[in-house]
Amino acid sequence: MRGILTRLKLDYLDLCLIHWPTKQSFECWRVLEEFYEYGKVRAIGVSNFNSSQLKVFFKKIKIKPAINQIETHPGFNQKNTIDFCYENNIAVTSLRTMLGGRADEIPLLQELANKYKVTASHIALRWTWQLGQVVIHKWNNPERIISNPDIGSFQLTEEEMLKIQKLPQTALGPQFNDKKFWKGIMMD
Numbered sequence: 001m002r003g004i005l006t007r008l009k010l011d012y013l014d015l016c017l018i019h020w021p022t023k024q025s026f027e028c029w030r031v032l033e034e035f036y037e038y039g040k041v042r043a044i045g046v047s048n049f050n051s052s053q054l055k056v057f058f059k060k061i062k063i064k065p066a067i068n069q070i071e072t073h074p075g076f077n078q079k080n081t082i083d084f085c086y087e088n089n090i091a092v093t094s095l096r097t098m099l100g101g102r103a104d105e106i107p108l109l110q111e112l113a114n115k116y117k118v119t120a121s122h123i124a125l126r127w128t129w130q131l132g133q134v135v136i137h138k139w140n141n142p143e144r145i146i147s148n149p150d151i152g153s154f155q156l157t158e159e160e161m162l163k164i165q166k167l168p169q170t171a172l173g174p175q176f177n178d179k180k181f182w183k184g185i186m187m188d
């Protein structure tokens, strides 16, 4: 960690995350806790942890994560993990919010995009933001730097939010809630 700060020419980091749950997560977390206590990291968090993994994690750690950065979007709403995070005061950061640029493949999102005269990606962004999640959006196309943050110009109704919540669910990334995928990797 000291080496990272020296290379970045910084005195402290605002936020540092563990990318993935592994058997080394506890050891890694202890180092983060130490740097947090020294004030060298202002907040510490995790990424790609589901609720069962967080429960295992909590048994051995001193400081709870401030953030869990996970895949969430209309096609993978992660309700259980998100509810668990909120019950434990952990903010949720959404990744793949715009389904990696494939939001327009979901007819309901396209239909709502036509209604609000925006893109299907904007509907996915707005839905996630309206649920109270932190969103980190990504783009290479400069026009989107202007259009993506402009999702405050419309509001999805309660009925539309629920309709989106009921869409078929599939993860785009590694099988987040698949026990077989995590066997031997998870800290159990």
Ligand SMILES: NC(=O)c1ccc[n+]([C@@H]2O[C@H](COP(=O)([O-])OP(=O)(O)OC[C@H]3O[C@@H](n4cnc5c(N)ncnc54)[C@H](OP(=O)(O)O)[C@@H]3O)[C@@H](O)[C@H]2O)c1
Pocket (backbone or CB within 6 Å): 019, 047, 048, 069, 094, 095, 096, 097, 098, 099, 100, 101, 102, 119, 121, 122, 136, 137, 138, 139, 140, 141, 144, 147, 148
């Ligand atoms: N912690 C982890 O394990 C993890 C894993 C994956 C990603 N991430 C992070 O999550 C963030 C989000 O990235 P992501 O790749 O997952 O996916 P994303 O934000 O869902 O999608 C990014 C893609 O959406 C396209 N896009 C952006 N705005 C659009 C718009 N208005 N209309 C149509 N397409 C649009 C972009 O295309 P253009 O590039 O052509 O603009 C880009 O290809 C990144 O910062 C990434 O580093 C973290």
